[in-house]
Amino acid sequence: MTTENTNDNYILNVSNLTVEISNQPILDNLNFKIKRGITLAIVGPNGAGKTTLFRALLNLVPYTGKIEWNGKMKIGYVPQVLSVRDIPISVREFLSFKNESESDIKAVLASVGLDSEEVVDKGLATLSGGQTRRVLIAWAIVDKPDVLLFDEPTSGVDLDSEEAIYGMLRSLTAKNEITLLLISHDLHIVREYSDYALALNKCLVFFGESKEVMHPATQKLIYGEPICKEYGDIHA
Amino acid sequence: MLDTLIFSLVVAVAVGVSAGYLGSIMVLEKMALVGDALSHVALPGLALGILFGFNPLVGGFVFLFVSAVLIWHLGRVTKLSFETLVGATFTLALAIGILLFGDNLDALEEALFGDITQVGLTEAVAAVLISVAVISLTKLIHRKIVLGLISEELAISKGISIARTNLLYLLLVSLTVAIGIQITGTLLVGFLVVTPAAAAKIVSTNLSRYWTLSAIFGAISAVSGILLASYFNVVPGPLVVISGIIIFVVAIIIRRRLKITS
Numbered sequence: 001m002t003t004e005n006t007n008d009n010y011i012l013n014v015s016n017l018t019v020e021i022s023n024q025p026i027l028d029n030l031n032f033k034i035k036r037g038i039t040l041a042i043v044g045p046n047g048a049g050k051t052t053l054f055r056a057l058l059n060l061v062p063y064t065g066k067i068e069w070n071g072k073m074k075i076g077y078v079p080q081v082l083s084v085r086d087i088p089i090s091v092r093e094f095l096s097f098k099n100e101s102e103s104d105i106k107a108v109l110a111s112v113g114l115d116s117e118e119v120v121d122k123g124l125a126t127l128s129g130g131q132t133r134r135v136l137i138a139w140a141i142v143d144k145p146d147v148l149l150f151d152e153p154t155s156g157v158d159l160d161s162e163e164a165i166y167g168m169l170r171s172l173t174a175k176n177e178i179t180l181l182l183i184s185h186d187l188h189i190v191r192e193y194s195d196y197a198l199a200l201n202k203c204l205v206f207f208g209e210s211k212e213v214m215h216p217a218t219q220k221l222i223y224g225e226p227i228c229k230e231y232g233d234i235h236a
Numbered sequence: 237m238l239d240t241l242i243f244s245l246v247v248a249v250a251v252g253v254s255a256g257y258l259g260s261i262m263v264l265e266k267m268a269l270v271g272d273a274l275s276h277v278a279l280p281g282l283a284l285g286i287l288f289g290f291n292p293l294v295g296g297f298v299f300l301f302v303s304a305v306l307i308w309h310l311g312r313v314t315k316l317s318f319e320t321l322v323g324a325t326f327t328l329a330l331a332i333g334i335l336l337f338g339d340n341l342d343a344l345e346e347a348l349f350g351d352i353t354q355v356g357l358t359e360a361v362a363a364v365l366i367s368v369a370v371i372s373l374t375k376l377i378h379r380k381i382v383l384g385l386i387s388e389e390l391a392i393s394k395g396i397s398i399a400r401t402n403l404l405y406l407l408l409v410s411l412t413v414a415i416g417i418q419i420t421g422t423l424l425v426g427f428l429v430v431t432p433a434a435a436a437k438i439v440s441t442n443l444s445r446y447w448t449l450s451a452i453f454g455a456i457s458a459v460s461g462i463l464l465a466s467y468f469n470v471v472p473g474p475l476v477v478i479s480g481i482i483i484f485v486v487a488i489i490i491r492r493r494l495k496i497t498s
Contacts, residue, residue, distance in 0.1 A: 058393045077393045082386050087264055089382065090442040097383055098394075123441045126497055 011036040011073070011147065011179050012057075016065035019052050026052045028203040028228065030065070034196070039173060039180040041194035041210060043187065045223055048200040050183045051080070054149050057181075069147075076145035078136045080152045080183075084124045091127070091135055092120045099142045108138045113168055130161035137165070141172060148173065150182040154189075166193040187213045203228035241466050243360040244352040244419070248458035248476075250360075250367035251416040252428060256454020258374055258412055259433035260447050261381050261405065270318050272426025273326040274406075275413045277303040279333025279422050282347040287336065292347070293359075293414055296422075299329065300410035308403045349471045350421035352462065363415045370408050371451075377401050382443065419458060420473035431480040432457055435487040439496055453483050 010033045017030040027049040034040055042050045055061045058077055069075075084094075095105045109116040112134040119131060127135065133154060140148050153169060154162040170193055173180045184190050190197050190210050197213050199206035199222040206213075206221045206229070213219070221227065262271045281299030285292030307321045314321075337344040346354075384391035384398045391398060409429070416425040432453035433446075440446035461476025468475075490496070 055389070058389070060389060060392055075393070077390065079387045079389045082390075084386055086266075087382065087385060088437060088440040088442055088446045089386075093443050094386075097379055121442070123497070126441075 009035060011070050013068040013070075014066070015068075017053075017056060017063055017067060018065055019049070019056050019061055019063045021061075025202060027056065027063075027200070030200075030204050032198060032204065032207055034179070034181075036070075036179055037177055038196060039170070039182070039194040041190040041197045041213075042181060042183045042200065043185070043190055043197055043213065043222060044200040044205070049202055050200055051151055053200065054151060054181070054183065057149060073147050074143065074145045076140035076143070076148045076178075078140045078148070078150045078153070080155055082132070082136070084132075087125065089124050090121050091124055094124050094135065095139060095142055098139060104142060108142045109135075111141070111172060112138045113164070114138070129157045130165065133157055133161075133165055134168075137169065137172070141176065141178070144176065145178060147179045147181065150180065152183055152185070162189070169193070187219070201226035205229060239357075240353055240355060241462070243355045243357060244462050244466075244472075245459055246360040247352075247355055247363040247415065248419055248462045249455050250363040251412065251419055252432070252455035252458035253451040254367040254370040254374075254412045254454075255416055255425075255428035255458075256432040256436070256450040256452070257371060257447060258405075258409055259429035259431075259454070260436060260450035261374070261378060262409070262429055263433040263437055264382065264385055267318055270322045271409060271413070271429035273322045274300065274303070274409060275417070275422050275425040275429075276326045276333075277322075277329040278414060278417055279347060280329055280336055282417070282422070283333050283336035283343075286340065286343045286347075293417065296417055297410060297414035300414055301407060303329065304406035304410045305403070308399075308406055311402075312399060346421070347417070348421045348423045349473050350417060350419050350424075352419060352465070352472055355418055359418060363418075366411055366415050370412055373404065373408055377404055378447070381405060419462065420476050421471075424473040424477055427477050427480060428454055428458060431477075431484055435480070435484040438491045439487045439494075441496060453480070453487075457483060 013033045015031050017027060018025065019027040042053060044050055052061060056063045057067060058075065092105060095108070099105065105120065106116040109120065114131065114134050119127065124132070124135065140150070154165050157165060166189055169180065182194065190213050194210045197206065197208065197210045198204065203226060205226050206218060259271060278296035278300050281295030281297065282292040285295035303325050307318060307325060310316065310321050311318055380391065380396045380401050383394065384396060384401065388398060413425050416428055420428065433450040435453050436446050436449035440449060457476055457480035460479040461472045464475040464479070465472035
């Protein structure tokens with residue numbers, strides 16, 4: 001279960017985290033710690049357990065081991081897939097599920113680079129992929145979280161918008177001192193926009209500075225046969 | 237006679253508004269046929285009420301309520317969809333209901349098609365009170381349900397219990413269907429849950445309009461059905477359905493004319 005830790009250096013301390021679904025290990029004995037305010041990218045091949053790690057951090061799946069947040073954390077979460085196609089819901093209505101203040105909604109839309117007057121009354125299903133991701137980021141930060149978990153921030157977005165969205169995420173998290181954990185498949189993006197990378201392949205196979213992910217040796221660790229490592233004393 | 241018509245219209249507004257509003261969620265959940273099928277589950281309860289001399293609507297509600305809880309529980313245990321479970325339950329209920337009615341064909345016809353001549357002050361007051369309760373409770377959960385539809389993970393991460401919300405929702409549907417049976421009978425009451433909301437959805441670009449129009453279309457369908465039935469001296473159920481279908485067709489035309497996209 002999630003418990004609190006008094007050690008101020010770390011915002012999150014994960015130890016011996018294991019998740020099994022139908023007796024199949026999805027995550028096996030993860031150990032890592034991260035510091036406040038960093039951006040940590042979670043990488044790994046398909047089925048490596050990246051989204052499951054987020055689900056465990058959010059207490060959405062049963063697990064064994066320990067997930068210790070440092071104090072009461074407000075955690076924002078943005079899933080990869082939203083089913084809005086068949087729902088007549090406006091951007092204003094969507095954001096008001098979390099925060100009903102009109103001025104906060106306008107401010108948060110402006111902060112993610114959207115023209116509030118133009119989009120606030122539009123149907124969520126009518127927005128472009130890039131606009132939708134921006135609204136999702138607005139959704140995640142509108143109640144001022146301490147930690148943001150973002151699953152594939154730019155899925156369904158063209159390349160030009162992708163860079164813009166990551167740039168915006170970086171400035172938003174720096175300005176608001178948000179610790180960002182993001183899942184990404186794109187190692188170039190990981191190198192450019194995150195401080196540290198954590199690679200999963202059921203177990204932890206790499207944990208280090210993001211600039212290292214482009215090294216062939218690191219890529220072999222990430223995408224090769226899994227060689228599980230203990231990173232309990234190494235931290236980001 | 238005039239009293240009966242007035243009481244029937246009161247019940248029609250109450251049922252139309254609550255069925256339309258509840259139905260708007262059902263249409264979003266793609267469970268429209270669940271509302272329709274669930275209504276038939278009331279049949280054995282109605283039969284027991286007639287057989288043992290208590291208010292058949294109470295019997296109908298008890299059967300709906302118990303079935304809703306059973307379906308909800310089986311859904312959690314078996315992971316089967318509501319549609320599958322309702323499909324199995326309603327055919328069983330229909331079979332038991334027909335057996336219980338036996339050769340009392342007048343009562344069976346009344347249960348299947350409704351009978352507004354039985355509607356009095358008590359029924360009208362009960363319908364209004366139940367409708368107000370249903371609408372108030374639905375307002376408490378409608379945003380939770382929509383968030384769960386957009387992303388179950390988002391909803392759970394906000395501390396919403398989807399299972400509990402669904403259970404409350406099924407119970408509210410049971411209550412609404414039970415009072416709606418008076419007007420349209422078990423055979424057609426599902427219509428009031430489905431079609432007004434479907435018509436509202438195709439002309440709505442946001443939730444508040446969608447919810448409001450669903451309720452309004454429900455009320456218009458039910459009231460105009462009763463008035464037409466009174467004028468032509470026929471049972472109201474089929475005319476409620478025809479009124480609702482006219483609204484649905486007009487909504488399609490409006491959507492095309494105004495090029496509404498949602």
